[in-house]
Amino acid sequence: MAMMQSVHPNYPRIIACGDSALVVEFSDQIDEETNERVIALADMLATRPITGVIETVPTYRSLLVAYDPVIIRGKTLSSSLQTLLGELSVGGATARRITVPVLYGEKVGIDLDELADMKQMSREELIALHASADYRVYMIGFAPGFSYLGGLPQQLHTPRLAVPRQRIEASSIGIGGKQASINSVPGPSGWRFIGRTPLRLFDPSRPQPFLLRAGDRVRFRPVDADEAERLDAAVSRGEAVEEWETP
Structure with a gap:
């Protein structure tokens, strides 16, 4: 240390x-x-x-x-x-590392196509860039379990919306300014959203209700609709599907 x-x-x-x-x-x-x-x-x-x-x-x-x-x-x-x-x-503690599966686009990823146009890249290029970064959980706040992530590639830095939407679903993957995020509960937001994860960042029935904590490292892994549906079902059954990296 x-x-x-x-x-x-x-x-x-x-x-x-x-x-x-x-x-x-x-x-x-x-x-x-x-x-x-x-x-x-x-x-x-x-x-x-x-x-x-x-x-x-x-x-x-x-x-x-x-x-x-x-x-x-x-x-x-x-x-x-x-x-x-x-x-x-x-320096004495090893950061926990988790891989978060993400279904990009679809109903929750409502800003994916617009962002791709803004950045003059294809959907696939934007997804690959977003998933290529190593993110750090800087803090948990705003809502129970909501994670603020640093490490968003500079090309994806995007101002928040001028008028926030009234409801964004839990587990949505967002971009706001220089930060990335994972929503924990439904609620209003001015962030831009490009997908969702089957993981639940906040579950009061778990011994540890918050999935992430400050200092954790996060990588995103794109999944298709079939895998997202399978993971959704497993999470609904109370199964642990988190992909933690063994130190």
Whole structure:
């Protein structure tokens, strides 16, 4: 494990977020090194818990640390976090890797053809490019289990829609600006969608309701309608069809 010094001046810093949470900011920029430090601190708090801390929420560049002010005061917690930051290291854990099957186009991939026209490429070229990248889950948020993915090829960077659609189905594969995403629950969205996966990112009946977590690596694998239907049926039966890479 390697000790890491921040390359961002004046960071990390700890600021109050109301009367029952602190935010540890590692940078005012978004990059993989910053996100690795966020996740490393979250992991450290999981293995070396501080009494009174209720939960941690990793984001792109900061970690929210929620606490019970009856048990621990913010000043005391801030001091403990400073100590942990002095010992912070990254590189010891191997990222989980998952291959996500995707049925591109069809009813859910409503923007695939328009995007291909915008990028002056064929459907097949766009699909191949999207599936060629190695994505990083930077954070889970917006909705339960919704995954924000970095690593989208620059050619596919596309602004969000000016007017969001009122309902996009769960498991839809999206593009928004420089990011990719996988929807977890139905809801409104201004992202552009090119397909869907049979996998369920959020299932409250599972021991771990969220399929993905910050720091995971994702690859997309195109599948045809027959394989998507087979996987849909298996998921509906409660079978585990996730393709995790063995470390």
